[in-house]
Every structure is written in C-alpha cells, then in structure tokens.
Amino acid sequence: MEKMIQALFNSEVEAFTGLQALQQLDLTKDISLGETYVLSKDESGKTAIRSAKDKTEGTGVISGGLLGGLIGLLAGPLGFIVGVAGGMLAGSAGETLKAEDVSDYLDTVSSQIPKGKSVLLAHVWEDWETPVNSVLLPITSDLKRFNVNDEVYLPAQTELHKINKAIQEAESKILDTEGTEKADWKNTLTDLKKQREALQKKLNSNAEQQEKQYHEWIHTAGDTEQEQNEEKKAKLQKRLTEQKTRLEEVRKNR
Incomplete structure (x- = not known):
C-alpha cells in the first residue's frame, strides 16, 4: 500500500541512519521507496531540508524550489500538514487550503520540529509494516504512517467537490x-x-508525479520470477500488480 512515512529522531545522524535502513529495504525489495527528505532543526531554531534519495543531487541542503513531488504532494490543498511531537496539525484538504505552496508547508512543519530534532519523510509502498517497523522502531518511538489514497487524494477530491457545489450555489444566487x-x-x-483552478492544477501536477513514481517502481521491480523465496515472490508479484492497477487509475483520472 502506498504511504507517507514520518519519523521523529533525536538527531540528524539518527534520521539518516533511518533513511539508510529504508534504502536497504528498497534494495532488497522489501519495500518500494520513493522520495525521501530529512528536515533538521538546530539548537538555534534554524531548519535545514536535505535529500539523499536523488543520487544526481547528492546529499546536501536544498531549497524549496528544488523539492520534488513528495513535499509537493503534502503541501497545500492537495495534501495534509503533518505535525510532529504532537500528532496531526491538520487532517483534511480543506484545512490545508491555508498552505498555498511548498514554502508555507515547510514553514508550518518546521515550526513543529523541536530544537535539535530531525524528521524523516518518506514516500513508500509497503506490503506489510514489519520490515519498516523492524528497522525504524529501534531508533525512534515516533513513527507515523498515512495512506496516500485515503488521507491525501480522497480529501482533495472531496474538497474539489465542495468547491464545485459552492460554485453552483453562487451562480444560482447571481x-x-x-x-x-x-x-x-x-x-x-x-x-x-480561482480556488478550483488552483486545486485542479495541483491535482493534475501531482498525478503526473505519481504516475512517474509508479513507472519507476514498476521498472525497478524487474522480473519477479528471479526471486527464489516463494513467499517473497508472491508479495512482489502482488505489489507489482497493485502498482500497475494504480498507474492505470491515475491515467484514467487525469
């Protein structure tokens, strides 16, 4: 199932240890790993955003303008603002209409990170929770998962439906x-x-990003017949089938 994973760590070193553990799970095909980011706040309150997933960029501080689809997916009305150390800040697309762009999202998330702490954000597809739990729970007690379809895209579509109804009412009142x-x-x-246009634009943009991610995951999966472990082979084949199904759904809805 496609999810966003969020984990809070006591240091940036621990956050990157967690990231490396997820990357290893990706290499062994225990999960499919998409974009990953580490947000770290130093003792003075300054937040740095680092990416280690894109090998062409390397590991380093990156600006909001260079952030990829994961943060774009979470930002603004398309997503939901993820809080740390206190659970969710907001849980619906309507609430996050206040976050107009990536910078607003990052400002909000950054304000919730305790000084000296780091947050790992990861876009994953996991068949079951045990692999990720086994590598992250030993180094963090604050691990959260969010179902992308149920908690990101469906709320966004609901918000779009509300706006369309409000438009019909306004036209009638006129x-x-x-x-x-x-x-x-x-x-x-x-x-x-204007609200509808902005939301539809973000939906379309993130559909493109999601389609790109599915293509990458399907391509990376390769030939599942090469897997010797029958149980793991069955999981891989099921995951591949589900990812292909989601890819077709995204294409149809665009």
Whole structure:
C-alpha cells in the first residue's frame, strides 16, 4: 500500500541512519521507496531540508524550489500538514487550503520540529509494516504512517467537490439577486473559481508525479520470477500488480 512515512529522531545522524535502513529495504525489495527528505532543526531554531534519495543531487541542503513531488504532494490543498511531537496539525484538504505552496508547508512543519530534532519523510509502498517497523522502531518511538489514497487524494477530491457545489450555489444566487447582493455573489464566484483552478492544477501536477513514481517502481521491480523465496515472490508479484492497477487509475483520472 502506498504511504507517507514520518519519523521523529533525536538527531540528524539518527534520521539518516533511518533513511539508510529504508534504502536497504528498497534494495532488497522489501519495500518500494520513493522520495525521501530529512528536515533538521538546530539548537538555534534554524531548519535545514536535505535529500539523499536523488543520487544526481547528492546529499546536501536544498531549497524549496528544488523539492520534488513528495513535499509537493503534502503541501497545500492537495495534501495534509503533518505535525510532529504532537500528532496531526491538520487532517483534511480543506484545512490545508491555508498552505498555498511548498514554502508555507515547510514553514508550518518546521515550526513543529523541536530544537535539535530531525524528521524523516518518506514516500513508500509497503506490503506489510514489519520490515519498516523492524528497522525504524529501534531508533525512534515516533513513527507515523498515512495512506496516500485515503488521507491525501480522497480529501482533495472531496474538497474539489465542495468547491464545485459552492460554485453552483453562487451562480444560482447571481440569477436570483440584484444590486449589491448580486455584486457580492459575483465576487464570491470569482474567488471560488480561482480556488478550483488552483486545486485542479495541483491535482493534475501531482498525478503526473505519481504516475512517474509508479513507472519507476514498476521498472525497478524487474522480473519477479528471479526471486527464489516463494513467499517473497508472491508479495512482489502482488505489489507489482497493485502498482500497475494504480498507474492505470491515475491515467484514467487525469
């Protein structure tokens, strides 16, 4: 199942130890690993965002403008703001309409990271929770998972549906009112259409990113028949089938 994993660590070293453990699970095909980021806050309160997944970039501090699809997926109305040390800050697409872009998202998340702590964010597909739990729980007691489809995309689609209903209501009110009230409804309609356009744009953009990630995972899976362990082979084949199914669903919905 496709998920976002979030883990809080006492240091950046521990966070990267956790990241390396996930990368090893990816190499052994126990999980499919997508983008990963480590957000670290020093004792002065300054937050650094580092990426170690993209081998062409290497490991280093990167700016918001260079962040890839994972952070883009979480940012703004498409996603949900993930809190640390206190659970969720917000749990619906509607709430995160306040976070207009990646920078807003990062500012919000950064403000919730305790000084001296680090957060690992990882986009994964896991067949069961045991592999990730076995490598991360020994070094963190704060591990959270979020189902991408149920907790990210469905809330976003629900929000889009609400906006469309509000647009229909505004259009109806414009026909039934006059004067100042009519002008107010026209302004409301304009604002609603802007919201819909922005949300639809993010949905389309992240659908492209999701499609790209599925292609990568499917390509990386290779020939599952090479796997000698029958139980693991069955898991790999099931995962591959599910990823191909999701890829087709994303294509149809675009």
